Amino acid sequence: GAVVSQHPSRVICKSGTSVKIECRSLDFQATTMFWYRQFPKQSLMLMATSNEGSKATYEQGVEKDKFLINHASLTLSTLTVTSAHPEDSSFYICSARDSSNTGELFFGEGSRLTVL
């Protein structure tokens, strides 16, 4: 099946620094990618929708200046957590929609961010 790769899988950073997470569709093109955040024992919450070549669409309550999303190509979207704080510590998951086939969503392995 289609593969979505997320990198890094784990990252620890100091408060105030910025962290970039990459999401790549390895064997298909994805005009749309979604970024989710998962809190412990809770569901995946959609943060934003990333569309190739255009600005991301953010969900209500998600700060677009804090969570910068770039979708510069059909196979890569990045999420940058700027000026990270401990409350940003979470599990971030991306998913990509296969543009050519059934539009099925495929998920990355997730990235666990810990902000000290």
Place this chain on the structure above:
Amino acid sequence: AQSVSQHNHHVILSEAASLELGCNYSYGGTVNLFWYVQYPGQHLQLLLKYFSGDPLVKGIKGFEAEFIKSKFSFNLRKPSVQWSDTAEYFCAVNGGSQGNLIFGKGTKLSVKP
């Protein structure tokens, strides 16, 4: 706003027991429904999906789910679980304004050998 409810937070079963995980959604229109599984340390994987047609859907690894429109339900079942089924299970519906999936909170399944 649409929502997905999974009734059980944690289910503990012995091997060979039968499994049924509940899932209800709140959208009254045409829906596509999904069950995903997340094994420990791994990414989400699609178990099965319902788009249309036969409301009884068969997925991978012996799982099946039944779409009951009148009950807004899409329960996941397996007649006989194995230890390797230990994982977290998420029900989802596509109903977000961006075409995204809306997820339930997940049910953790622990199967005792």
